[in-house]
Amino acid sequence: METTGFSLLEVIIAITILSIGLLGMGTTMLYGVRSATKAALATERAAARQAGIERLRSMPYDSLAIGQDSVGIFEVAWGPLVTTSSSTRMRVITVGPGSSAGPNGRSLSSQVADTFEFLVLRP
Numbered sequence: 852m853e854t855t856g857f858s859l860l861e862v863i864i865a866i867t868i869l870s871i872g873l874l875g876m877g878t879t880m881l882y883g884v885r886s887a888t889k890a891a892l893a894t895e896r897a898a899a900r901q902a903g904i905e906r907l908r909s910m911p912y913d914s915l916a917i918g919q920d921s922v923g924i925f926e927v928a929w930g931p932l933v934t935t936s937s938s939t940r941m942r943v944i945t946v947g948p949g950s951s952a953g954p955n956g957r958s959l960s961s962q963v964a965d966t967f968e969f970l971v972l973r974p
Contacts, residue, residue, distance in 0.1 A: 902920075903920065916931070927946075939971045944964055949965070
């Protein structure tokens with residue numbers, strides 16, 4: 852006797868395989884969204900830091916001092932570290948959301964500080 856169609860066992864196996872595939876695809880999508888979010892925040896952070904540096908570069912050399920500003924969702928603070936007769940080493944600190952190291956690896960955090968130093972030469 853020959854039957855047509857699928858048996859109940861074949862249907863259960865097919866649904867199980869499909870479920871495993873969908874779970875794997877969902878995990879991959881979640882990882883992709885998280886990576887895209889981290890990349891977008893890193894780009895915004897770099898733009899905020901660059902805006903702070905450009906503001907310092909536009910100031911007269913003798914006016915370089917401690918200051919701060921908001922650039923988008925980031926707070927940017929700056930100040931001189933070492934001043935010599937020919938240059939000033941400036942520190943720029945950017946605070947805002949970003950990726951930070953935690954007990955379970957890297958994760959997104961609302962307050963991450965990033966420090967950058969650069970040298971401004973006396974004209």
